[in-house]
Amino acid sequence: MTENNTVWVHLQHTPLALAQAYEFLSVPAAGGLALFVGTTRQWTGSQVTVRLEYEAYEPMAAKEMHRIAAKARARWPMLLRVCLIHRLSSVPVQEASVITGVAAAHRAPAFEACRFLIDMLKQSVPIWKREFFADGTVTWVGTEPQPRAPM
Numbered sequence: 424m425t426e427n428n429t430v431w432v433h434l435q436h437t438p439l440a441l442a443q444a445y446e447f448l449s450v451p452a453a454g455g456l457a458l459f460v461g462t463t464r465q466w467t468g469s470q471v472t473v474r475l476e477y478e479a480y481e482p483m484a485a486k487e488m489h490r491i492a493a494k495a496r497a498r499w500p501m502l503l504r505v506c507l508i509h510r511l512s513s514v515p516v517q518e519a520s521v522i523t524g525v526a527a528a529h530r531a532p533a534f535e536a537c538r539f540l541i542d543m544l545k546q547s548v549p550i551w552k553r554e555f556f557a558d559g560t561v562t563w564v565g566t567e568p569q570p571r572a573p574m
Contacts, residue, residue: 429496429503429504429505430489430492430493430496430504430505430506431444431447431504431505431506431507431508432485432488432489432492432506432507432508433506433507433508433509434479434481434484434485434488434508434509434510434511435508435509435510435511436510436511436512437510438510438518438519439460439508439510439518439519439520439521439522441458441460441519441522444458444506444508444522444524445458445524447504447506447524448504448506448524448525448526449526450503450504450526452503452528453503453504453526453527453528454527454528454529454530455526455527455528455529455530455531455532455533455534456524456525456526456533457524457525457527457530457533457534457536457537458522458523458524458537459521459522459523459524459537459538459540459541460519460521460522461519461520461521461522461541462517462518462519462520463475463514463515463516463517463518463520464516465516465517467554467556470556470557470558470560471556471557471558472516472554472555472556472557473515473516473555473556473557474513474514474515474516474555475513475514475520475552475553475554475555476512476513476514476552476553476555477509477510477511477512477514477520477550477551477552478511478550478551478553479509479511479548479549479550479551480549481511483549484509484548484549484550487547487548487549488507488509488544488548491507491540491543491544491547491548492505492507492540494543495525495536495539495540495543498536498539499525499527499532499535499536501527501528501529501532502525502526502527502532502533502536503525503526503527503528504524504525504526505524505525505526505536505540506522506523506524506525507521507522507523507540507544508521508522508523509521509522509544509548509550511550520552521541521544523537523540523541523544524537524540525537525540545565551563551565552564552565
């Protein structure tokens, strides 16, 4: 785990704990906490999803996640805390794959920065996803170019 008193970036192979992210973001000066939790959904189009599996080049992924956190802090200097946490390995339906979150004095920068974090993470962090379906098919996701988030 990479953590300091204002930024928490983490890749892990075990279930994500939303309560830990909320606790990390909760500081007395924060009037707004924004959290995004990405979960495995049951349906992908007309197919029943059984699970997702994530792989990453972990050193590069962590480095890029830190870069994104720094970019958010530069763009919204009023951010008090930032977290980016991503699960690797198998993630069953209804479980969390990713948590992004921020603490700020006010809600507007919290919402904006949290959206920026998830958009940038999906766009630039080397994490790859496979979808496993009930009919036995497996599909790699995200190999096509994604729309870029505003810089």
